[in-house]
Amino acid sequence: MVDILHKVGIKGSAAAVYAALTGTEGLAGWWTTDTAGDGENVGGVLTFRFAAGGFDMKVRQLDPGKRVLWEVIDGPEEWIGTHVDWVLDQSGDYTVVLFHHQGWREPVDFMHHCSTKWATYLMSLKSLIETGKGAAHPHDVKIDSWD
């Protein structure tokens, strides 16, 4: 099993980052404008849609200002059963975000793509909090011919 790991430091409060990971308005501001569902309660399901498909995430753990854990329950075969884990730690002016997309069965080319793509979306989240404007799909940064 192999993981995608990332880290960004966001000038903003952990509460603001947490809100952008749990509320559909925040999520629609940095990941995809087509976001729906309930990300604010454990057991809730969020649906994220893109031009080429999408992901359904069940909220598995929430610790306000500290952690958000999703399980992928629908989407591309490689994603189903994987977990997306967000760990937040406010330190001075920054909130450090440690990101883990865990449980990939094989390091397929699609995983390489998703790793780079997650980085661009984390930069979009950072921009949303710091400037009020993210780069959510369909206005996302394109990284390759699959985009």
Place this chain on the structure above:
Amino acid sequence: MVDILHKVGIKGSAAAVYAALTGTEGLAGWWTTDTAGDGENVGGVLTFRFAAGGFDMKVRQLDPGKRVLWEVIDGPEEWIGTHVDWVLDQSGDYTVVLFHHQGWREPVDFMHHCSTKWATYLMSLKSLIETGKGAAHPHDVKIDSWD
């Protein structure tokens, strides 16, 4: 052992991408302006310097237009002995770049940082080839308070 994996698709030839991974002029255009050494011969050593330190890479394998493999021989302790492996595949208008930074002993916070940072530098490489202008250090995209 854990790896950093990425993928970008660059509108350009594999020869152009290969040149930007082996020649100091190309490397200085997307990674760090303070690049020196010999990246064009197996056994050559490249030195990359940043405000906070740098890396020395020994060229371990070269396959023109297809692959570049470096071993980190000096730099931060976590990097020494790891390998940076670039696999290129031209397909139509695109050159697909599969990137692997392999051999990390532990998934420390610094590895999370480096994963995201590599993604921004891969986007810088893509931009260099596609537009003639990358974002090499010190003009690199800042991702956190370590930058």
